[in-house]
Amino acid sequence: MTSHTQHGRVQHTARSVAEHAAAVADLLQQFGAADRTETLPLSQALGRGLVHGFLAPLSLPPFANSQMDGYAVRSADIPDGGTELRIMPPVPAGSSPQPLAPGTAAPIMTGAMIPAGADAVVPIEKAKPDHFLPEGDGAIVTLPATARGTYVRVAGSDIAAGERALAAGTCLGPAQLGLLAALGMPDVEVYKAVTVLLVTTGDEVVEPGRPLPPGKIYDSNGTLLEAAMKQAGLAVRRTGISTDNPAALQAMLRTEGQGADLIVTTGGVSKGAYEVVRQAMADQPVDFLHVAMQPGGPQGLGTFDGVPFLGFPGNPVSCLVSFEMFLRPALSELLGTPARRLPLRARLDLGEAGGKLTSPGYKHQVRRGNLRPDGTVKLEGGESSHLMHALAGSNVLVHVPAGVTELADGDEVEVWML
Structure with missing residues (x-):
């Protein structure tokens, strides 16, 4: 792809998914700094990432x-x-x-x-x-x-004293915390939770529960991303919905973003005439570019007043896919939490009529689907990025990598459990 643009300008050559994932991880590198750790009792460490690997101080069991x-x-x-x-x-x-x-x-x-x-x-x-x-x-x-x-x-049949108990970066779930307790450890050093300011933008967006005038839609992005982020261990701070006024958005970010570690916005990052996020970032070191991914191609990346910033697209499936493909893996790599999505293999079930799954060869396509007990996956909905009902009925993301233009019934694909 081309080199980085000047601030606020759109790059015309698509960046690969891998390149953008690496750029996001680089932007958030500071989250793994030594001054961003804390020691917590085991009862408060669920879902956190372990800072240091350690050796077992005693054998388990300690006696026959x-x-x-x-x-x-x-x-x-x-x-x-x-x-x-x-x-x-x-x-x-x-x-x-x-x-x-x-x-x-x-x-x-x-x-x-x-x-x-x-x-x-x-x-x-x-x-x-x-x-x-x-x-x-x-x-x-x-x-x-x-x-x-x-x-x-036998003494030490589970783990012997001096053996590696847990590696640095381990996500501490119930089993890992149970091991720490069995080894006599009352507390553990973990990475601090990341505080994110989450902002939905758009004059057309209305808070759920309010009257819905013609031409307006309810905000699903805020709830969708807040839930995904909380599930991933982030501390989420929500604002009201920002209008398409760049100055108002800038003021909101400066007021509400005090103490935030990361700012994430949804919407306003494409090439349209009213892209409020892009306009609000005109004087900030932020690049707006296109990633070779469907959905979720338009992305923003940089800092706002020194705070790391990610701009996700406005369609709901696009913003969730952006989170799953870029923010979640970066946090997993840097902090050990959330746990990585483990890739599974499944066979496509395209229905009795068979048919084909088509994909643009230059893009990584992410579809939604249902993984069944027999190892087959049925696609839910089409490729469009507004299909919330199809997303709600899915339990996996189905990956069609760049370079693959067509898949047939029974072909093997990679899926990520949601």
Whole structure:
């Protein structure tokens, strides 16, 4: 593509999706700075990105323990046909048991420490009697032969002390926070949440719940993007809808943007006569360009009064696709959160009539679809960027990369789960 334009001017050569994704990540690089971290208790760290990888300070489990309720035994004490063993005092979970004497069996509960000398556990269902006996001298239990290690969780079988526990940049979900707790860590250093100012623009846009005059539409972009951003861990600040007055938009951004880390607008970035965002950014280091993507081609990128700025198109599907293709991956790369969309492969189901999926060869097309349990994906709606009902009925984004002009029924495609 051509080099960057002067501020406020539109580039005429389309930038590739990969190039624009890299440019967005570069713009937001400061979000991963060392001064943008904080230490939080585990209960407040859900969905945050881990700053530093770390090694396990202890083994999990920290000691050999029983996987079952049963009897801890020395496997060598029991011949192939089984035998009678004298019963030792029981071993409840959390206790420190005495060593197991030869020719004895110790009742043991799930999770309890394996006594020294024991090397296997016989489940209570296989014992005779198949219930625990009251404590007392001379109590005997008959147990079958069992192999060494049976139903024993070995110390360090999950993770050994000194092994890598989590890598830097890991998104902390329930499982990761559970691991930190199991390793005895009460808090964790994470990246600070990014605060974004989200602005919808357009004289034609009306807040939901108000009367809808002729020629007007309700604002879906604000709700759509706010929900996507919150789901991705962003702290979202909404403004009222901006009119198509550039000076008013500039004033709104300066007033409402105090303390924001990022400004995102929707609409006003194309080549029309009333592109308010483009006009409001005329004196700012912002480039307006076209990305070889459908939908979501028109994009804005730069800074407003030093604050990183992204200008998304105004059609609802376009703005969500822009978020998924550019902002979400950049945050994942820099902060570890949100978790990346993992690519899956699926086979196109174009219906009984078959037919073709066509795409402009120079663009990366993103369609909406439903991924089914059998691994097929059915497209929802057409390629147009206003089809909110089709988007609401979809569970995946379907990718048709640049260079592919036609796909047939049964062809394999990449999909991202929504």
